[in-house]
């Protein structure tokens with residue numbers, strides 16, 4: 389079970405029409421809708437379960453520029469400013485703070501990759517500090533160990549996944565946006581080849597523009613519309629432990645494990661990149677495109693089980709718009725944490741931070757991370773279906789860049805000046821044979 393998610397009250401009946409309908413109340417959907425509402429557009433956000441209940445409340449909470457792929461770095465930098473700006477202008481608490489992120493290593497090849505990234509980041513105006521062995525030992529004092537080196541990225545930070553998406557949805561409601569939980573979008577209607585309405589389980593919403601921010605469900609939704617969106621989801625397990633008296637680093641990662649302090653003093657613990665692949669028909673269908681990605685990450689991936697088939701988010705089936713869909717059968721994707729991984733993570737965390745020995749495990753949970761073949765999200769209007777904007781495939785990095793991505797999607801939906809160059813994210817890159825370079829980190 390994951391830690392309790394902040395609850396917000398929303399209205400059961402969606403409006404008859406809206407300038408923009410946003411499908412999916414994860415961090416991407418809520419920030420998109422928030423920035424649209426700030427521009428004075430009427431916006432309806434429909435969420436099949438609860439706001440933030442899937443990936444957006446199940447993650448580590450890292451909001452980082454450190455080690456970002458060049459294509460995502462501009463969005464990551466803008467996002468850090470927007471997290472702060474959002475808190476100041478809305479008065480809502482997402483738990484964001486720039487605590488800095490600490491990376492420790494005993495692997496010289498890894499340290500030298502970080503140094504190359506630092507040189508590249510400098511050209512983008514991002515400051516990050518390489519740590520000598522002595523500095524790493526000082527910053528990582530709580531580990532009580534020697535390190536060959538490390539990195540500290542002072543302007544990066546963390547937000548609280550249990551609070552962030554509900555906080556943004558609350559701000560959206562204050563701006564007049566309409567938000568609807570337990571309201572699945574079943575499909576899209578078109579007129580003259582462009583979007584004309586969204587069909588939800590609670591009625592039809594007339595609109596000319598729809599944003600599909602459905603996370604791990606995006607590919608199967610797109611399939612209903614004849615849109616091919618290669619997406620794979622991998623199941624990552626994570627746990628939290630109770631607060632300890634000692635002050636440990638707020639956010640630290642080593643090859644073995646990561647630890648992230650929550651505002652209430654608990655620590656979230658996970659192993660970077662470690663995940664299970666639950667095979668599905670969709671997975672097999674897109675597998676050829678994912679070979680380069682899996683070849684890079686295979687050391688940390690293990691075969692999973694039948695869970696993803698049972699939950700149905702990757703179904704190949706076509707569904708009807710006048711009957712319950714797989715999204716109404718599974719309101720919240722709540723995959724089982726892998727017990728082996730949880731045990732291993734806990735053991736490694738105590739090895740890294742011995743002060744955690746007395747802390748109790750409070751929660752253990754898992755989330756499906758939705759990935760694209762190149763590890764960069766698909767954001768943009770889908771060619772051939774005017775008015776349909778895809779915003780999914782955040783590949784394990786979407787929480788931290790949520791504000792920037794939401795701003796960019798709102799720019800595209802409203803015809804505004806894009807906050808960053810949208811070209812690297814265009815979904816049409818998935819339709820050809822060129823798959824782009826797999827993200828480095």
Ligand SMILES: Cc1cc2nc3c(=O)[nH]c(=O)nc-3n(C[C@H](O)[C@H](O)[C@H](O)COP(=O)(O)OP(=O)(O)OC[C@H]3O[C@@H](n4cnc5c(N)ncnc54)[C@H](O)[C@@H]3O)c2cc1C
Pocket residue numbers: 411412413414415416417434435436437438439440441442443444445446447448449450451452571572573574601602603604605606609624625626715719720754755756757779780781782783784785786787788789
């Ligand atoms: C264990 C773990 C650790 C992670 N750590 C980090 C991290 O430290 N930093 C980071 O930046 N990222 C991290 N991520 C990734 C990050 O959580 C995701 O990239 C991000 O939350 C994606 O947000 P989203 O809004 O696209 O998707 P989601 O949060 O999955 O939201 C999609 C929503 O759409 C809804 N939906 C789907 N289809 C429909 C429909 N048809 N109608 C209505 N609603 C629908 C779903 O119910 C869901 O609530 C991690 C992920 C996991 C699982």
